[in-house]
Amino acid sequence: MYFYENVIVIMRKKTTITLKHLAEDLNLSVSTVSRALNNHQDISADTKELVCSYAKKMNYFPNLFAKGFRSQKTHIIGLIVPQISNYFTSTVIEGVLQEAEEKGYRVIVSESKNCPDKQEELIQMMRQFGVDGLLLSLTRKTKNVQNIIAAAERIPLVLLDKVSNKIPCTHIIINEEQAAFEAVEHLIHTGKKNIAIIKETEKSFNSEMRYRGYLKALKKHNLPIDEQYILSTEDISLQHGQRLAYQILSLQKRPDAVFTITDDCAIGVIKTFKKLQIKIPDDIAVLGFSNSLNSTIISPKLTTVDQPGQKIGATSVKYLVEEINNENQVISKTVEIKTHLVVRESTLKL
Amino acid sequence: MYFYENVIVIMRKKTTITLKHLAEDLNLSVSTVSRALNNHQDISADTKELVCSYAKKMNYFPNLFAKGFRSQKTHIIGLIVPQISNYFTSTVIEGVLQEAEEKGYRVIVSESKNCPDKQEELIQMMRQFGVDGLLLSLTRKTKNVQNIIAAAERIPLVLLDKVSNKIPCTHIIINEEQAAFEAVEHLIHTGKKNIAIIKETEKSFNSEMRYRGYLKALKKHNLPIDEQYILSTEDISLQHGQRLAYQILSLQKRPDAVFTITDDCAIGVIKTFKKLQIKIPDDIAVLGFSNSLNSTIISPKLTTVDQPGQKIGATSVKYLVEEINNENQVISKTVEIKTHLVVRESTLKL
DNA sequence: CTGAAAGCGCTTACAG
DNA sequence: CTGAAAGCGCTTACAG
Numbered sequence A, B: 001m002y003f004y005e006n007v008i009v010i011m012r013k014k015t016t017i018t019l020k021h022l023a024e025d026l027n028l029s030v031s032t033v034s035r036a037l038n039n040h041q042d043i044s045a046d047t048k049e050l051v052c053s054y055a056k057k058m059n060y061f062p063n064l065f066a067k068g069f070r071s072q073k074t075h076i077i078g079l080i081v082p083q084i085s086n087y088f089t090s091t092v093i094e095g096v097l098q099e100a101e102e103k104g105y106r107v108i109v110s111e112s113k114n115c116p117d118k119q120e121e122l123i124q125m126m127r128q129f130g131v132d133g134l135l136l137s138l139t140r141k142t143k144n145v146q147n148i149i150a151a152a153e154r155i156p157l158v159l160l161d162k163v164s165n166k167i168p169c170t171h172i173i174i175n176e177e178q179a180a181f182e183a184v185e186h187l188i189h190t191g192k193k194n195i196a197i198i199k200e201t202e203k204s205f206n207s208e209m210r211y212r213g214y215l216k217a218l219k220k221h222n223l224p225i226d227e228q229y230i231l232s233t234e235d236i237s238l239q240h241g242q243r244l245a246y247q248i249l250s251l252q253k254r255p256d257a258v259f260t261i262t263d264d265c266a267i268g269v270i271k272t273f274k275k276l277q278i279k280i281p282d283d284i285a286v287l288g289f290s291n292s293l294n295s296t297i298i299s300p301k302l303t304t305v306d307q308p309g310q311k312i313g314a315t316s317v318k319y320l321v322e323e324i325n326n327e328n329q330v331i332s333k334t335v336e337i338k339t340h341l342v343v344r345e346s347t348l349k350l
Numbered sequence C, D: 001c002t003g004a005a006a007g008c009g010c011t012t013a014c015a016g
Helices: A019-026 A030-037 A045-057 A064-071 A087-102 A116-129 A146-154 A176-189 A205-220 A238-249 A263-275 A309-325 B019-026 B030-037 B045-057 B064-071 B087-102 B116-129 B146-154 B176-189 B205-220 B238-249 B263-275 B309-325
Strands: A008-011 A076-081 A106-111 A133-136 A157-160 A170-174 A195-200 A230-233 A257-260 A285-287 A304-306 A329-332 A334-337 A340-342 B008-011 B076-081 B106-111 B133-136 B157-160 B170-174 B195-200 B230-233 B257-260 B285-287 B304-306 B329-332 B334-337 B340-342
Touching: A019 A030, A019 A045, A030 A045, A064 B064, A064 B116, A076 A087, A076 A116, A087 A106, A087 A309, A087 B106, A106 A116, A106 B087, A116 A133, A116 A146, A116 B064, A133 A309, A146 A157, A157 A309, A170 A176, A170 A309, A176 A195, A176 A205, A176 A257, A176 A285, A176 A304, A176 A340, A195 A205, A195 A238, A230 A238, A238 A257, A238 A263, A257 A263, A263 A285, A309 A329, A309 A334, B019 B030, B019 B045, B030 B045, B076 B087, B076 B116, B087 B106, B087 B309, B106 B116, B116 B133, B116 B146, B133 B309, B146 B157, B157 B309, B170 B176, B170 B309, B176 B195, B176 B205, B176 B257, B176 B285, B176 B304, B176 B340, B195 B205, B195 B238, B230 B238, B238 B257, B238 B263, B257 B263, B263 B285, B309 B329, B309 B334
Parallel strands: A076 A106, A076 A133, A133 A157, A157 A170, A170 A334, A195 A230, A195 A257, A257 A285, B076 B106, B076 B133, B133 B157, B157 B170, B170 B334, B195 B230, B195 B257, B257 B285
Antiparallel strands: A008 B329, A106 B106, A304 A340, A329 B008, B304 B340
């Protein structure tokens, strides 16, 4: 399995310069050195100059851990997401990291693997570790939110993307319902009348809101809501898209469009349709959600809702840091980030 | 841009239970409470029972930050990767997180965005922050490794996937050369004789090793090495794959196969070929590297080398933790993780 | 302008 | 079996 070569072992240099070292070398007190480095007004310009240049020469760096310990602030943010290896999520993380860095925070990242128990453990771990605040994107299966509410009462907590209305804290989300509404309305504008939807069996926030948008669009345009066109699946993945596509084709009256609430699932649907020579979008149009990388790889290219992950991540950090600086207030507000529909070949006749 | 609703503000509960609280309540000393909770042998069973149950009742959690400060161990690992929103990288991160959790470490994740200066900053930041060890995947453009070598002398450092032979420390890599060799040999076995390669202009470790594997395969099978078949690009992306595909088609003597050192680039090549009605693999076969998600979305499905990201990540943590526990030895060894070729439609006649 | 001292929450060698 | 005390590296109110 493994292969080793040239195992060299040398001793590691071990000398961490502390304030004490500097103080002794300079014949000053630790307090003075500390104040000089922090540019405190009480210290004379000469001393500051002396201390700073010597610190630089000695390659001194403050021990942030000690600093954090003293001030009871770790300057660490905890981030818990369902799954990292998901393109949208990874762009959220990028946004979080970028904004956190700008605000002087480090981010401990972790993954709940869509398991509520693991999620609880991680929240505990993060709190215990002493993060200054917590960014949480819920698992699909989160039912019992008692412990999360309890956590929110004690530590700044911001929910992002996958949220729950039962938890009173700041929510950073996209305009789920409106986005789905516009997307489905686009299908209607292209002349489609029998529009199926594939959503999640678990009534997650995202799935339900997109479903609402779908219903709203049908209602607005006086299209009947047909139960057989409303499909659900536990795992809204490519594989299940492939499977459900067969189910859709076997319906007594075939729909002329399918709106799936994720790109992955939409791509699965397209794959099956292509295999069975269904013409997309002429026979059946397909609409996804997320604007993942895959959506332009598949042929026909997928029409989908662009979900600005970076922005969601960055905004979450902004609000979290605000709450951290606001110490003992729990703020409960909802911030919606606008999305837009990206129209491509899977819904548009050429 | 944003939309606010129901802004509720309540006060946050603020009471952190410390050892001192427990000690006072129980009329014991802080030392005894500490020892009882840590199951120290000196403490009587009765006292342990008393302390532990009371701690539980009070929902006490040790302040890991104070603990870490005391022991001069933060139990945090720093991870620096070029780009998170890259499927392979995100699986590496998953492996890192999983193994780190198992070993009781938290992970601070950061992204160098393939910028050497940013990378240096991050290394500094991580060291300053006091991480116990550092996991680093180099930027493509890393030239000056002096500061990284200096860091490795002071803090346990493991390089993963994107490494440099100039840095003496543990390297966790895949069998780059062998993987490329086997992949190109597979092309030869399918009857291809004029095989082009697309590699990076910057001579990164990965690019160079894959190039070597390519050369080795040609030599073994007595195929001539033709300069015009060796293409390079700065950014080995889908877009540049599309561009270079035109260049390949304009060659005096068209190759009958293209090996690109990333999947993204290979997919770009396929896109252009499809647009121009080149038959894949009959006219020209295409071979990628990584086994990214996209490789099964594109049609024809891409033959590629499966790169086990999770395993690379997990293995890196294993070796890093070993070094952390080994305090003052710098270990320099190379661990190769085996890959395997995934043969699909882009190289195989049906 | 500078220093001595206390303290953040914990562990542990030393004493009893 | 239990406790008092020191100390991890830093900051800061207090004193001079």
